[in-house]
Amino acid sequence: MKSEKISSKELFNAIDQIYQEKGITKEYLIDSLKTALKAAYKKDFENTYGNKDKDQNQENPTNLIIPEDIDIDISEQAIKVYAVKEVSKEVLPEEIGIKITLEDAKKISKKAKIGDSIKVEVTPKNFGRIAASTGKNILVQKITEAEKNLVYTQYADKVGQIIVGTVQKTEKFGVIVDLGRVEALIPNNEQIKTEKLQPHQKIKALVLNVVNETGSSQPKITLSRKSINFVKKLFENEVPEIMDGIVEIKDIAREAGSRTKISVWSNDENVDPVGSLVGKKGMRIQPIIDELNGEKIDVIPYSEDIPSYIINAISPAPILAIDINDEEKIATVVVPDDALVFAIGAGGQNVRLAAILTGWKIDIKTETQIKETVVE
16 A cells, blocks of 8 residues: 555644644654554554454454554655564465565565565555544644643642732632643632632742642642741742841741741851841831731741740740740740730730740740739
8 A cells, every 4th residue: 555645734734833832842742643543543444354243242353453653754744554564475364464475575575585574554545634633633632731741840840839820710619820821729728818819919829739630631739828838938039048048947837817926047146037037127028918918927036945935936025034844845934914915915826826936835924923823
């Protein structure tokens, strides 16, 4: 059978276009086409030579084979199908797919002899049409798969990082964010409860995870604005001293939308860690507060001395005394009578965040309460 050139250039033009616009390699597309065209050839061969009345339970009655090679020559825009066949003295009807007579084999190679394996072109006359149809379908499929994989790779590398997106819409299960090439989700439990994100609003969010789900047209990207790591990354992106390793963020305690406490340490005695995060006249911390819609942020110095660290964590409330129970990790903190509410904070928030930050249970007592205990 003579090979047939595809009458339309659409298939090959599509390969070039996809390569240029999508960045998907020609080799990947051609390998995918080969796999699909092998299946297309087998189907065509079965329709041409197979027994249409064959028993459905009878396995491969005509010994049909899938060609070992399908060559796609883009420069000539031709698709040729080759099958490896055994040279035989005679070929029975059921062996047409796997054997070739010596006489026919010598037309291909004069050196052919019985028992040899020879590569035979078996391109059907109508294969150009089949190839064009199959090719278009496989290209669409592979474009979808490749783009999905490219997006997955792109965003999988961003897990733990901050990205910028545009709020698209709010659903019952969360907020859909447009990232340009793909959509992402901020689930309800990863949102700041006090904020109402609006369509078309530009926001920042932390990439929590990326999953390449089977059967989905795009990877599943989950974002968070509630995570303490979101605040951490905001500061890392804003403060050069953190990126340079001079200043370290040690601990973070956060009630998203309301208040965050963050402790910092400097590896250079000449660099003020708190000042590095706050910036001159608050120029570094203010953009972060704005991004978090006014969430209060307390930046405190970290200390390896536990009493000092707890006192810093309670600040700015004034502390009169502190007693440490190392065995139970309980700190009793004494404050002036008029500073109790200030030290505990609204709804106990200040002391609660201080406890989370330091890892210690903190019991706030007033000066009067301590005196009464001593008297008793």
